[in-house]
Amino acid sequence: MNFLIESYERNKKYAVAFLALASCIAIIYTKWFIDFPKIGVLCAISFSLLIFFLPKKNIGTFLAMLVSGVAFAIITPVLNTPDEQVHLARTIHIVEGDVNMDNKNIHITEDYFDVYKNFKAPFTKSSLFHEEQTTKQVGFGKETDYRATNSYWFIGYLPQAIGYGIGKVLHLSVGVSYYLGRIFNVFAYCILAFIAIKLSGKAKQLMTMVALFPMNLVLAASYNQDSVSLGLIYIIVSLFINFVSNEDKIVQLKDLLLFTSLCLLLVTMKLPYVLLIGLLLFIPRKKINCRYYYLLAIALIALVFAFTIFWYVLSQQVRIENFKLDGADVKNQLMNLLTKPKLYLPVVLKEVLLSVSHLNQLYTFGWLDLSMSEVLIPIYSLYTLITFSNVGKIKLPKVSVVGACLVSLAIVGLISLTLYLTWTPVGNAEVLGVQGRYYLGVVALMLPVICSIFKKQESEEKTFSDTFIVQSSLIVLALTVIHTISVLYAIV
Template identity: 35%
Template sequence: MNRGLGQIKDKLDIFALFKKSRMQIRERWLYAVLGGIVFFGSLFIFDGWSGLALTISSVATVMIMLLIVLMGKVLYRDAFLTIVCFGILFCLLTPVLDTPDETAHLARAMYLARGKIFVSQEDSQLLISEDYELIYDQSQKTLFENDLNVHDSGILMIESDGLKATNAYAFISYLPQALGIGFGRMVNLSVLWSYYLGRIFNLLFYATMIALAIKITPLFKQVFFIAGTIPMGIYIAASYNQDAFGIGIIFVTLAFYFRLLSKEDHQIKVLEIVGYTGLCMLITVTKFPFVLLVLLPAFIPFRKFDKAAYQCVFLGIILAAGFSLAWMNFYTAIPHPFVPEGVNMIKQLQFLVGDPIANMQMMGLNLLEGSINYLMLFNFGWLSYGSNGLGLLYLFFYGSVAVFYPRELRQSRLTRIGALLITVGIYVGITLSMYLTWTPVGSSVVNGVQGRYFIGFLPLIPLMLNIGPAFKQLDQLQVKHYYNIVTLVPVYFLIMSFTLTLKQYY
């Protein structure tokens, strides 16, 4: 009898699951169809209406429509699925070594896969697998054009000076990629699939970090979703670029900060400040200018800390500053091998202090005009193709969400001002570092600044600018519509960005 009851219960569970799935499809099928229309409409607009692109699009459209139907349950899972879905598409369909700086990052991942943690100062020790030459020879060839699948992983080593270009980043930034390569070699995959496994492992780490950030932050969850699924972020994560690690850790750190910010009076403890400081020190070895995030807790109202925790904030700032100086001294010991002609940090500093008023004016103009670099977030490949129109539309969308995001917690003026100062400080730090290390002495224009460098502080923008109504002022239907908008519009931007790659190569 118990067996019979169990069978009936199983049937009821299956029926309930089927009913729930049918309701989910009924609620979201229109959004999925709209996604398909956006896909083929974008192909038409960007002139990607060719045979192979159309075939790939048909498969990708089914995949994306299924994603849209499955979304809408738990936000951090939605983020993970979205990043993995589009990341896999970018990973497989972006040609070999056709993302920014992927040549150097691949070399460092291969170097780490050999167990080499630090970049050696001796060229004879900078050895990586001979597979690198096979991959490099197939640069900018698509999955359907390259011949890497016929090659087994080699055992010989070759010298790679390009490794020196990655010395500013700690080995930990390359662990996911190196694990992918190592696993591929361990199970005797071809050079092709070992290469793609490195990309996929990097993508999975990024997706996990963004999902974790959304899960642990009590504030601005939808903003984290939008910023974490920005097309350039996923595109970079689907390559060997260490920015995926850096952005992922920054988002988790900001989520941790928002968790501190939402605490009640006297609830912030010493261990939480120690953990936050540790995360900021980790950021130092991946995205150096973002170490300024260590200052954020100093702008949380004093009443939220217990006495010892507030003192630890300033001890943490001192510790992070010392660690940053030590790291800078360490990584500058090996000069970058591809520095443009005329670049000299010492002489550039002498130039800046030689006429401080005129040079402050020059830097101010560069900081103002540098905001146009945001549009580079929609330039793909080695920044060789893209759409400024999509960039402008995304700017309008993200700005609207950041400003009018429904208020969850009234922030103090001190907290808002602190977020503004630190964001500006990071922006200035990135620009100034590129002027000192990548721009010829005496130039009036800063070289090398790219839009992806600023993805990390996107979640801070609503903290500074948010003037929206409180969530409790919205009814349940309004909240539901808002949720649909802020989760589906980013997916549609990803669709349009992906069609740019199809148009470019297929």
């Protein structure tokens, strides 16, 4: 009883703020407030109760992520995240025992097409719960060619495969199996993100804020393998921040091997972020318990890059016969860059400089057709306030600050170059296919750097508590759920 009273007193202002803001979202995104769907009212009440009684300790952060992620898994219409149909096809193949890809005549279980027939259907209007699972195999078309995921290892699909597989083993409906896959993917992200938060030390508030970005939870609430890869990226970033900012931390050989192992695993899931291994060169020598540290660091970096080349060559052996972007040609585009650098290199450099402008896409959901642009200013103002409230709390060595900036710039450059080579028509004057979510890992790395560069005045006091970070982030997540319901479930 004391817990309930204390929770009520501590959180009532957050719940009232959420209800007021949720009403505003409903008014903004529905034709008339009376058209707001009943399921939206149910979600608003549920989130209000969660906000009221959210535990104060670390478990509260995990619950905020988990409940929000499960809400997105259920509320997000069928296959309504980018390329989810391809990731679902890959998951189904893994469930059927086809762990590694090849170039054989590929078929897929007919259940897949039951899901595809409900493309973008809300769960309240989906026929999936009436569809029984079958073992019948049929040929696939362009939409289901899972070989488009050739650069991703099966590890990134294990959570959703376990969830979907449980439904298949228990002979549950296609709909239940589909949503179980999404929910298990949410669990995986929440566990990895929570580990990252615990490891982040003095950057805990910043890592909590990033981990609770709605885009992270929306991706986790789909069949996208980004849930695992983003979780790993956040853990790697947290390890580095802990290595260089924890005054009592002496980095041991086992720490370096753990860091390298995670980078090796990341190679098979998010290739541009392999450059995070370069952070090893920017750990101050006095923090390392190793006589020949820089030789060891270079050796570990060389190992990761050698594995990257091996993985790239291996993955390219899988031919994506039914998947070709109009006008795109890696070989010719690369020749343009090499033979006419003055003409085409500035195109890539321009995209690097414009990378920050894509962060508004972190609030563009669905197939890039569900935007919250109307309410971005107050949301990003909140994130800015949280960031600057952490100024002075984190002290990174100058060499680590420089290193983090260089590695971040290199990752952005590699992302831009990759999209220019693979996604942009030959000779195009701008890079196509860039999405803000590609830079989530860079944001996680650069926020502690920003807070370390600026110095806090002695007269300034700590502005926000850990509870405020979690509760305010939970409110933003809940508002995103309400926005999704308002737009996709409202009566027109």
